[in-house]
Amino acid sequence: MSSLEIVFVVALLAKLVAELALEFLNRAYVSGRTGALPESLEGVMSAENFAKSNEYTLVKSRFGSLELVFDAVVVAAVVLSGVLPEAFAAWTGWLGEGAWSQALFLIVTMMVISLVGVPLDYHRQFRIEERFGFNRSTLGLWIMDKIKGMLVGLAIGGPLLWVLISLVDWLGAYWWLYGFVLMFCFQLVMMVLYPMLIVPLFNKLTPLEDGPLKSRLMAMSDKAGFKCNAIQVIDGSKRSAHSNAYFTGFGRFRRIVLYDTLIEQLGEDEIEAVLAHEIGHYKKGHVPKMIASSAVMMLAGFWLVGYLARSEWFFEDFGFETMSIGVAFLLFSVFGGLFTFWLSPLFNRLSRKHEYEADAFAREVVGDWKPLSGALRRLSEKNLSNLLPHPAYSGFHYSHPTLLEREAAMRG
Ligand code: ZN
Numbered sequence: 163m164s165s166l167e168i169v170f171v172v173a174l175l176a177k178l179v180a181e182l183a184l185e186f187l188n189r190a191y192v193s194g195r196t197g198a199l200p201e202s203l204e205g206v207m208s209a210e211n212f213a214k215s216n217e218y219t220l221v222k223s224r225f226g227s228l229e230l231v232f233d234a235v236v237v238a239a240v241v242l243s244g245v246l247p248e249a250f251a252a253w254t255g256w257l258g259e260g261a262w263s264q265a266l267f268l269i270v271t272m273m274v275i276s277l278v279g280v281p282l283d284y285h286r287q288f289r290i291e292e293r294f295g296f297n298r299s300t301l302g303l304w305i306m307d308k309i310k311g312m313l314v315g316l317a318i319g320g321p322l323l324w325v326l327i328s329l330v331d332w333l334g335a336y337w338w339l340y341g342f343v344l345m346f347c348f349q350l351v352m353m354v355l356y357p358m359l360i361v362p363l364f365n366k367l368t369p370l371e372d373g374p375l376k377s378r379l380m381a382m383s384d385k386a387g388f389k390c391n392a393i394q395v396i397d398g399s400k401r402s403a404h405s406n407a408y409f410t411g412f413g414r415f416r417r418i419v420l421y422d423t424l425i426e427q428l429g430e431d432e433i434e435a436v437l438a439h440e441i442g443h444y445k446k447g448h449v450p451k452m453i454a455s456s457a458v459m460m461l462a463g464f465w466l467v468g469y470l471a472r473s474e475w476f477f478e479d480f481g482f483e484t485m486s487i488g489v490a491f492l493l494f495s496v497f498g499g500l501f502t503f504w505l506s507p508l509f510n511r512l513s514r515k516h517e518y519e520a521d522a523f524a525r526e527v528v529g530d531w532k533p534l535s536g537a538l539r540r541l542s543e544k545n546l547s548n549l550l551p552h553p554a555y556s557g558f559h560y561s562h563p564t565l566l567e568r569e570a571a572m573r574g
Contacts, residue, residue, distance in 0.1 A: 163242075166479030170241060173500040178234045180503075180558075185227045188555040192219050192548065200550065202566055207543055215546040218294050225290060229282050236278050237496060246271070247481040250489060261331070264488025265323035271492060273312055280308065291402065294546060299401040307401075310363055322348060327487050330471070338468030342461050350453075354415040367394045370420070375430050382434050386527045388441045392417040399423050404545050409440045412449055427544050432537035435528050442523030448516045455512065459502070467494050506558050513561040518571050531572035538565050 163171070193216070199209040207215070240246060250267060257263035287304060291297040299307075325344065329337040361367060370376050370393040383390040391414070398406065398421035405423035409416070418440055425433060443449065470476045471490035482489055525531045542549055542565050549565050556564065563571070 164479035164481075166476065167242060170497065170500075171238070173497075174234055174238060177500050177503050178230060181230050182227055184552075184555045184558055185223045185230070188548075188552045189220055189223050191550070191552040191555075192216050192223075195550070203549060206539055206565065207549065211543045211546065214294070215542075215548055218546040219548040221290055221293070225282075225286065229279075232282060233279065236275065240275060241480065241493075241496060244481050246489075246492070247483065250482065250486075254484075254486075259484070259486060261324050261327040261488075264327050264486055265320055268323055268488050268492050269316055269319050272495070273315070296403045297401075298399055298403055303401065307364065314360060314363065323488070323491070326491070330487050335468075335472075338464040341468075342464040345460060345464070346457055349456075350412075354411050357410045357417060357419070361396070365400065366397045367419070368397075369393070370395050375425075375433065378430055378434055379437050382438060382527060383441055386438060386441045386445065386523075388444060390418065390441075393437070394419050395422050395425065396420070397422050399426070405541060407436050407440055409443055409449075416444065423544075424541075427540055428537050431528075431533040432540065435524050435533035436537050438524035438527045439520045439534060441527070442520030443516065445523060446516070446519045448520070451512075451516070455509070463494070463498065467491060470494065510557065510559075510561050514563045517562050517568070521568055521572050525572050531569075535569050535572060538568060 195216070199207070199212050203212060249271070253267045254263060257266070284304075287297055287299060288301070322345075326341050329341050329344070333340050357367070370379070376393070379393060380390065394417055396419050398404070403423060405421045405427055407418070407420045407424055409418055411417055418437060420433070420437070424436065428436065467487075467490050470493070471485065471487050474485060476493070477483075477485050477489065480493060521531075521534060524534050528534065541547075547565070551560065551564065562568075
């Protein structure tokens with residue numbers, strides 16, 4: 163094994179062991195308390211739903227651990243077997259080493275790797291989610307989703323990668339800086355275009371219909387100082403009973419999207435509080451902050467790809483005979499996650515800080531913390547959320563504080 167392959171194996175194992183340990187800790191934490199409802203959850207969740215949420219957590223965690231091992235084995239096999247250099251040599255022998263050829267190689271390879279995991283996806287959707295009453299998708303819809311997802315990936319990723327790879331020829335050594343600028347602008351444009359062009363391929367978005375709910379929400383957003391030109395309802399119920407609300411775009415393209423399942427599950431005052439929370443994210447400047455922090459990561463990523471792409475040892479160690487920017491991107495995309503995983507507690511902390519701020523904003527606008535707390539309680543019950551995760555587990559995996567933490571903060 164080359165020295166870089168050893169680094170790769172160590173990083174892969176370190177992440178795998180850490181993730182399995184977190185799952186194990188969390189399961190031990192959950193199964194240690196099955197039975198009676200803990201005092202802290204009295205009045206928050208029914209004993210029946212608490213038992214169900216424990217079971218859901220355990221089943222997901224056991225299967226998730228299996229997936230972690232499976233994914234690690236697939237990635238290790240792809241990187242260490244020598245199949246990548248051989249496939250790349252065959253591919254470029256056939257289609258040449260041009261930017262298009264490299265871009266397509268990258269996309270096709272990523273698709274093949276993700277296809278291997280399809281049976282596991284199937285199991286999660288049609289066995290686990292089904293068993294707990296969350297699955298509303300059909301096999302036909304699910305297959306169509308996969309096919310559409312791949313076509314969209316090809317249609318957007320293809321041209322984008324082609325430009326990125328071509329930048330090296332066009333601009334030379336500092337291509338990565340321009341690549342970063344291009345990618346950054348692309349992200350901003352996608353924030354506007356994604357809900358307009360991509361989401362409708364999978365879901366139906368309809369404006370929230372006129373009525374008491376809409377008047378109430380409009381009045382509240384006026385009061386919150388948020389000129390809201392679009393509240394849209396997405397038919398999330400087509401695939402899943404899980405519910406959500408989110409915020410996309412910026413400037414005059416901003417919009418709020420409510421899941422139809424959320425409207426089904428919550429009272430009007432609770433939906434109002436959820437919307438106030440979403441507006442809170444906007445008013446507190448969380449969108450530009452998240453964009454800025456992801457831009458820093460992206461710049462670092464581009465610099466690193468730029469550096470690796472001109473380092474002969476990087477290619478040699480992984481068995482490639484020629485240096486190519488497409489391969490550097492591919493190896494980086496496999497490699498990158500092994501290291502950024504360790505940063506997730508940091509990003510989650512930032513995200514959780516934002517959640518607290520948005521909660522406080524909602525409390526102020528609505529004039530009471532109870533509607534939001536009511537909404538969060540009901541959503542936790544409906545989604546069978548694990549309200550008492552192991553602290554290490556939530557540190558790595560929870561972008562939101564737990565319900566109890568949020569309630570405690572809102573009570574002040
Ligand atoms: Zn939020």
